[in-house]
Amino acid sequence: MDIPHQRLVYFQVTVAAGSIRRAAARLDIAPSAVSRQIGLIEEALAAPLVERTRDGVQPTAVGEMLLDYIQQREKLDQVFGEQLDAYQRLETGEIRLIIGEGFVGDLINTPLRAFREQYPGIKLKVDTGSMQCIIDSVVEDEADIGLMYHERVHPQLRFWHSSPQPLMALMSPEHPLAGEHHALTLEEVAAHPLALWGPGHGVRQLMDDGFNDAGVRPQTVVQTNSMEVLKQAARSHLCITLLPAFAAARELSEGVLVARAVEYTTFREARAHIITRIGRRMPRASLQLLRHLERWITSFRCPDA
Structure with a gap:
């Protein structure tokens, strides 16, 4: 039903005033204008809205239904206004994140905790995925913000x-290479058993490219889609694994793992990124979270190798 709001106001005031003349006086317009506006509503509904009595006018059955509709709409307008106000004050809303598994530990404990303390009404939905899954989720607007590793450019990502x-x-720390303080060559790494991501993972592709360039074949003894498995395999000194240091920050700080640099340009130039889709209009809450994440990711430090 497409009836202009002001036209409904004329009808509502007329019923409340009890006559068209008194309604016109309240609205400071001519009685004929009030009558004409009510007539247009009646024409749209194909039914009379008011009937004249000795004391003025009163609503018909259809008029009563229209009054009820107007009251319900006013309540909805009020609720929407309150919800919008709360949303704009960052008291409500939901932000969807898709992140690489290596970000989980420090992300929950640092920027997300600080953000939730400041904006307790904002709901956070956090999923993990591979690099391609993160890219697809952000590009297809299934996630508002992504955190991923290694990818440098993408035509649809900011x-x-x-x-x-x-x-x-x-x-x-007991591994034979742990005592080496020079940057390890890919040949040295490949000479020892390795725990690696499964094929198709973005970081695995980075590793495979490196070993192919070096012309060496790695000794892969553990293959998994779990970062926890990779770290546990390395802790047991069963094998070496390849990860960015932030993904094992707790283990490195506790001394149960050590990190050694690898002498390969692409490995050295890998980066962690905060991404959104180009052209996506970010709600205020998402922009605030982005600022939290930017401060957090800036503080990332790779332990001395």
Whole structure:
């Protein structure tokens, strides 16, 4: 039903005033104008809205229904206004994130906790995925913000911030290479058993490119889609794994793993990124979270290798 709001106001005031003349006086317009506006509503509804009595006018059955509709609409307008106001004050809303598994630990404990303390009404939906899954989710608007590793450019992505995060060789302190303080060559890494991501993972592709360029064949003894498996395999000094240091920050700080640099340009130039889709209009809450994430990712530090 497409009836202009002001026209409904004329009808509502007329019923409340009890006559067209008194309604016109309240509205400060001519009685004929009030009558004409009510007539247009009646024409649209194909039914009379008011009937004249000795004391003035009163609503017909259809008029009563229209009054009820107007009251319900006013309540909806009020509720929407309150919800919009709360949303604009960042008291309500939902932000969807898609992140690489390596970001989980520090992300929950640092920027997300700080953001939730400041904006407790905002709901956060956090999923993990591979690099391609993160890209697809952001491009297809299934996620508002993505955190991913290694990818540098993409025609549909806006890179809000990037932090240099070299791909490192992680191993137990008891591993034979743990005592080496020079940057390890790919030949040295490939000479030892390795725990690697499964084929198709973005970081695995980065590793495979490196080993292919070096002309060496890695000794892959553990293959998994779980970062926890990679870290546990390295802790047990069963093998070496390759990860950015931030993905094992707790283990490195506790000394149960050590990180060694790898002498390969693409490994050294890998980065962690905060991304959104180009052209996407970000709600205020999402922009505030982006600022939290930018401050957090700027503080990333790769432990000395």
